[in-house]
Amino acid sequence: DTAVSQTPKYLVTQMGNDKSIKCEQNLGHDTMYWYKQDSKKFLKIMFSYNNKELIINETVPNRFSPKSPDKAHLNLHINSLELGDSAVYFCASSQASLSLYGYTFGSGTRLTVV
Amino acid sequence: TQLLEQSPQFLSIQEGENLTVYCNSSSVFSSLQWYRQEPGEGPVLLVTVVTGGEVKKLKRLTFQFGDARKDSSLHITAAQPGDTGLYLCAYNNNDMRFGAGTRLTVKP
Numbered sequence: 001d002t003a004v005s006q007t008p009k010y011l012v013t014q015m016g017n018d019k020s021i022k023c024e025q026n027l028g029h030d031t032m033y034w035y036k037q038d039s040k041k042f043l044k045i046m047f048s049y050n051n052k053e054l055i056i057n058e059t060v061p062n063r064f065s066p067k068s069p070d071k072a073h074l075n076l077h078i079n080s081l082e083l084g085d086s087a088v089y090f091c092a093s094s095q096a097s098l099s100l101y102g103y104t105f106g107s108g109t110r111l112t113v114v
Numbered sequence: 115t116q117l118l119e120q121s122p123q124f125l126s127i128q129e130g131e132n133l134t135v136y137c138n139s140s141s142v143f144s145s146l147q148w149y150r151q152e153p154g155e156g157p158v159l160l161v162t163v164v165t166g167g168e169v170k171k172l173k174r175l176t177f178q179f180g181d182a183r184k185d186s187s188l189h190i191t192a193a194q195p196g197d198t199g200l201y202l203c204a205y206n207n208n209d210m211r212f213g214a215g216t217r218l219t220v221k222p
Contacts, residue, residue: 004156033209041200043157043212056209090156092210100164102147103210105156 003027006091006106013081014114021076021109023091031055032074033103034066035090043090049074081113117141118203118213126219130192135216137203138185146186147210148177151200157212160188193220 006023013019025032034046047066048056054066063079078085088110092103119138127133137146145164149157161170163179163186170177174197176189190197200215 040214041151041217042214043202045209045211048209092156094210100145100162102149102159102162103157105158107155 001026003104004091004093004106006089006109008109009107010110010112012112012114015081015083017081018077018079019081019111020078021089021091021111023074023076023106025072025091025093025104027093027095027104029093029095029104030071031094031096032068033092033094034074034076035092035105037088037090037108039087046089047074047076078111081111083113086111086113116213117211118205120201120203120213120216122216123214124217124219126221127193129194129220129222131220132189132191133193133218134187134189135201135218136185136187137213139205140184142183143205144183145206146179146183147204147206148186148188149202149204149212151202151215153199157200157202190218193218195220195222 004025031050033048037043046060049068065077067075088108090108091106094103121136147162148160151157161177166183167181168179174191178187202212202215204210204212
């Protein structure tokens with residue numbers, strides 16, 4: 001069983017389009033996250049959700065909006081895509097935000113904006 | 115501002131060699147974590163170090179947390195091609211913050 005699954009694995013789209021990436025975790029974790037990994041492999045936190053409440057929002061453009069229908073899902077919606085949005089996006093989850101047990105990551109969604 | 119500096123940035127070695135990668139900071143941490151990320155996958159937790167001076171072993175991997183809890187190292191003995199990947203150290207600040215990583219390539 002996949003612990004954190006995200007879809008799609010690859011996404012190629014044109015500038016200006018709106019797209020969504022879905023994430024689901026079956027670990028019973030109470031906090032979920034979205035990270036962006038750029039071409040230099042640097043992982044940067046974008047959002048985290050705890051019990052349907054946004055608890056962290058880094059300096060991310062408001063074109064990006066996380067949506068959590070329930071504790072097991074945290075989807076990422078992106079409006080008006082730009083070339084600079086091209087990256088690999090990772091969903092993750094943890095039992096608590098300060099968990100010493102670490103985060104469990106999905107396998108990533110490679111977004112290419114053309 | 116990145117609190118964690120990882121070195122080297124890239125490392126390419128032959129199978130069977132030993133290596134050490136470093137994670138340094140001027141800040142004190144309650145704990146540090148190491149992750150390995152293989153191509154096309156997300157990072158996977160390897161270890162959490164909590165106590166200053168702590169040494170943890172995971173098969174051929176040895177992790178050490180500095181006495182002052184400002185730095186950590188990862189030593190791999192007799193590296194194998196399966197060790198190839200991006201090694202990331204991270205600290206928790208209400209969410210996990212990562213260093214830039216060391217990209218390790220182990221050639222057969």
